[in-house]
Amino acid sequence: MKSDASLPVEGTGRQFALAQLRRGQVATVSGLVESAAIDSGRDASQSLVTRLRDLGFVPGARCEVVARMWLGGDPIAVRIGGSTFALRRAEAAAVRVEISASHARDAVAHAGSSAVPA
Amino acid sequence: MDATVTPLRIALVGVPNCGKTALFNRLTGSRQKVANYPGVTVERREGERATPDGRGMRVLDLPGTYSLNPTTLDEAITRDVLLGRLADTPSPELVVCVVDAVHLPIGLRLALEVKRLGLPMVLALNRMDVARRRRVHIDVAKLSAELGVPVVPTIAVKRGGADALVEIVEGGRWVAPRAFAAALQEHGAEDAEQMQRDLRGLLGASGYSPPRENPWFGRIDALLLHPVAGLAILLAVLFVMFQAVFSWAEAPMNWIEVAMNSLGAFTAAHLPAGPLASLLVNGVIGGAGSVLVFLPQIVILFFFILALEDSGYLPRAAYLLDRLMGSVGLSGRAFIPLLSSHACAIPGIMATRTIPNWRDRLTTIMIAPLMTCSARLPVYGLLIAALIPARAIGPFNLQGLVLFTLYAAGIVSALLVAFVMKQFARDRQYSPLMLELPDFQWPNASNLLLGLWERVKIFLSRVGGIILALMVVLWFLSSYPEPPPGASGPPIQYSLAGRLGAMLEYVFAPIGFNWQIAIALVPGLAAREVAVAALGTVYAMSAAGDDLSAALEPVIASSWSLATGASLLAWYVFAPQCLSTLAVVKRETNSWKYPLIMAGYLFALAYLASFITFRVVRAWA
Numbered sequence: 001m002k003s004d005a006s007l008p009v010e011g012t013g014r015q016f017a018l019a020q021l022r023r024g025q026v027a028t029v030s031g032l033v034e035s036a037a038i039d040s041g042r043d044a045s046q047s048l049v050t051r052l053r054d055l056g057f058v059p060g061a062r063c064e065v066v067a068r069m070w071l072g073g074d075p076i077a078v079r080i081g082g083s084t085f086a087l088r089r090a091e092a093a094a095v096r097v098e099i100s101a102s103h104a105r106d107a108v109a110h111a112g113s114s115a116v117p118a
Numbered sequence: 119m120d121a122t123v124t125p126l127r128i129a130l131v132g133v134p135n136c137g138k139t140a141l142f143n144r145l146t147g148s149r150q151k152v153a154n155y156p157g158v159t160v161e162r163r164e165g166e167r168a169t170p171d172g173r174g175m176r177v178l179d180l181p182g183t184y185s186l187n188p189t190t191l192d193e194a195i196t197r198d199v200l201l202g203r204l205a206d207t208p209s210p211e212l213v214v215c216v217v218d219a220v221h222l223p224i225g226l227r228l229a230l231e232v233k234r235l236g237l238p239m240v241l242a243l244n245r246m247d248v249a250r251r252r253r254v255h256i257d258v259a260k261l262s263a264e265l266g267v268p269v270v271p272t273i274a275v276k277r278g279g280a281d282a283l284v285e286i287v288e289g290g291r292w293v294a295p296r297a298f299a300a301a302l303q304e305h306g307a308e309d310a311e312q313m314q315r316d317l318r319g320l321l322g323a324s325g326y327s328p329p330r331e332n333p334w335f336g337r338i339d340a341l342l343l344h345p346v347a348g349l350a351i352l353l354a355v356l357f358v359m360f361q362a363v364f365s366w367a368e369a370p371m372n373w374i375e376v377a378m379n380s381l382g383a384f385t386a387a388h389l390p391a392g393p394l395a396s397l398l399v400n401g402v403i404g405g406a407g408s409v410l411v412f413l414p415q416i417v418i419l420f421f422f423i424l425a426l427e428d429s430g431y432l433p434r435a436a437y438l439l440d441r442l443m444g445s446v447g448l449s450g451r452a453f454i455p456l457l458s459s460h461a462c463a464i465p466g467i468m469a470t471r472t473i474p475n476w477r478d479r480l481t482t483i484m485i486a487p488l489m490t491c492s493a494r495l496p497v498y499g500l501l502i503a504a505l506i507p508a509r510a511i512g513p514f515n516l517q518g519l520v521l522f523t524l525y526a527a528g529i530v531s532a533l534l535v536a537f538v539m540k541q542f543a544r545d546r547q548y549s550p551l552m553l554e555l556p557d558f559q560w561p562n563a564s565n566l567l568l569g570l571w572e573r574v575k576i577f578l579s580r581v582g583g584i585i586l587a588l589m590v591v592l593w594f595l596s597s598y599p600e601p602p603p604g605a606s607g608p609p610i611q612y613s614l615a616g617r618l619g620a621m622l623e624y625v626f627a628p629i630g631f632n633w634q635i636a637i638a639l640v641p642g643l644a645a646r647e648v649a650v651a652a653l654g655t656v657y658a659m660s661a662a663g664d665d666l667s668a669a670l671e672p673v674i675a676s677s678w679s680l681a682t683g684a685s686l687l688a689w690y691v692f693a694p695q696c697l698s699t700l701a702v703v704k705r706e707t708n709s710w711k712y713p714l715i716m717a718g719y720l721f722a723l724a725y726l727a728s729f730i731t732f733r734v735v736r737a738w739a
Contacts, residue, residue: 044548047189050310051552054185056224058314066336067343067437075440075450075551077343082329083221084339084555086437086450091550 014099019076019092021065027097029061029080034094049094056081057095125166125174127208128287129199131232132216133225134182135430135556137244139163140565141216141274142179145284162195162207169288178210181471184224186231189550190474200235212292213239214283219249219256219271220329220557227317229265239267240292242283246271248559252329261324268292275562335558342431343555348438355431359422360460360525363415370414378407397593406586406651416492416577417570419461424569428561432457433553440551446533447540449473450551452482456532459489461573463699467706475549481539483706484716487699488532488692490525493646497690498524500650504674505683520687527691531723588641588648592655596637615656629728630685630736632678646693680739685732692724 015030032052034045057063057080066084067077074089132138146165163179180199181192188194195204202209215232217225229241243249243258262269268286273279286292342348382403389395426432432454440450451473459466466486473479490498502517509516596615611620615637622636631639634656642649654670674683700713707713 047187048550048552050187051185051189051550053310053314054187054224054227055552055554056227066339068345069343069438069441070345075437077339077437077555081221081223082331083224086433086440086551086553086555088440088551090548091552 015096016099017093018063018065018078018087018095018097019073019089021097023065023068025099026062026064027099029057029059029063029095030098031059031096032057032094033096045094048091052091052094055085056083063095063097123173125176126169126287127178127211128175128214129178129180129210129212130214130216131180131196131200131228132182132244133184133218133221133228134554136182136216136218136221136225137274138182138216139179140562141214141242141244141272141280141283142177143565143568144274144280145177167284171288175287178207184228186228186235191471191479200232200237210237212287213237214242214287215239216242216244216272218245219243219254220245220252222254222256222326223317223321226320227313230313230316230320233265233267238292240283240286241265241267241269242272242280243269244272244274247273247276249329252332253327254329255325255327257323257325261320264320264323275565332557338558339434339555342434343437345438348434352435352438355426359419362422363418366418367414371411374407374411374413378403378410382407393597396597397590402586402589406589412492412496413574413577415495416461417574419492420570420573421566423458423461424566425561427454428559428565430556430558433555436553437551437555446537447478447481447543448536449475449478449482449549451553452478455482455486456489459486459491462491462493463487463489463696464702467699467702470706473549477543478549480707480712481536483703484539484712484719485532485535487696487716487720488528488535490528490691491646493696494524494690494693496650497646498687500653500670501674501683501687504671505678505680524687524691527688531691535719589651589655592641592652596656619656628732629689629725630679630682630732631689631728632682635682635686646690646696679736681732681736684735685728688727688731689724692720692727 016027018027018029021027032049034049061080063078063080065076066079069075072089075086076089076092078085078087078092130138130142142163142165146167165177165179167175167177169175178199180196183193183196185193186197186200188197198204199207200209200213213232213235215225215229217229229239233239241262243256243261249256258269258271268291270283270286272283342351382399385403386395386399389398426435435457436450436453438450439453443450443452452470454472455466455469457466458469463486466489467483470479470482470486473482498521502520506517506520511519592615595618596613598613601612616633618640619633619637622640623631623633626636626639634653637656638649638652641652650670653674657670657673700717703713703716704710
């Protein structure tokens, strides 16, 4: 999907895939992309993106990873808009997040080498 | 009052966990119709309510959905009903959109989507009590004005909590929203953005402020979702649940047994000996009674499943198990159907409708009958009591260990079958987990009781209907024709059932089954638990038994070898003979192919397992 036109143009924070957040880290959704981790065609990842948006993963929404399973963190539990959702790593890969300025120190402390610039 | 006027058709729509089913219960009470075996809100539930004008209303509880852009069969049904696409369900005259006030944005987004269909609509702002406690602010009047439909606060779990809604519906104080084309537009990206803007506008206009976080929820989740502690707690919960099914049920089971025995003795004493007394005592009371005994266990099992469901724990279990189940090609979402299958495979199979991917769903359906359903308990209970000594092994009881092994054997073989199916799968379409982990709440007592009552009704109607009828047929088959004069063997050997059993014995002899078992397996096709009743009838036909299960146990203990008993136990781990399960599979997959494959593979596995068990136990004992 093309980059979302309604993206907040802060441009300050670095962008991550949601699955890369550590437990307890708070971030802001910056956009949804079709996840490359879902290999079963465009339709599947398109409908995934649509559903994520319906669940409230929209640009500007604040989210927090509240639990991660096992070492690889699959699945994860994400708190957003007052609800909690269980997402697999592949699903969370569709959500791009930005660490907001107030949480930037957290990000540096936790993200380490796994941070991928957008 | 005009009898020709049909009741007002109302449909309840809402996201999962918004309290829609509680509101449905509040509106319709016990006047509900659930088409045969219910899953958890996956079935078509309809209820009626009288209105002062005599017209009445017919309320349909649609499956929960986040969007009219469906990803599961459930959600597709909701969309199709609203659009009037389902042949047997005309589109509703009024839609009540149920929105959880605590999670307003997600519910309101769906409401916006529903409103676009142009159907008359009322918005029920549910869980207002919780919303107030958590300091959610919503200006109801402004929201209603902005949305253009009536908005009514409700508290579905409180008596009278839906009165305001009823008043609006009965008063006819609702009109069609400014009509849009009643066609569903494709959910394009621009469209979705427009919807988000509308939603933000609505939330702003109604002065919405989000709920205060309940710090306890976070703490509980940190524990329950923890990779190690969470799994340990899940195991403990399941252990307590299955333990309770056996220990709590013991006393009430004894009461039922005693009652049935004295009823049988009373009948035998007050009727002249003859075919009628034999039919009533051996066929009706003995047959149906030996199944009725298991009512307490079924009630307890469903009590746990319903309470776990209502509290919000089950989706968390699915989260914990997703990875493990994924390794054999199952989704974490399969956990709930498979857990329900421990009560009965039928609601379990129906609950698979919430699994979005067809392949995942099919795998779950195919292995659901391997979960030890409550209908196997009578068979296990009888054989274990008769053949396994109640010896202590360390802190455990040998009988309990055997039972646990049988449950485990079912689960392990299910995982193996799923793994094999995964290897054969051609399309590897990705199937999302994307599961909401709802806020914790105390299970609501009246919803729980209503749910239990529904299950009890189904079980009793099974005992009263199909099982009773079969026992009468079996009694007839094993009584006639009567033995020729001067015959030496027990009379049943000369009957139709005896001859059938003798023929089947050729098939079953290699796995150690005698002709009595072979006969009992035939009526067991209708319902597995009937096999116990059938064994009871078969053995009782030679002796004048008035107490079947108590009499059966010593008979089996003295006349069966351990190898035969173990072989029958192994057979019942797979227990292929349940016609109602196969019928549901046919209905759910809309093809004869899958029920036939299921019956075939279950028979093959059952025969193989029994064969091996029989040979091994005989060589070793």
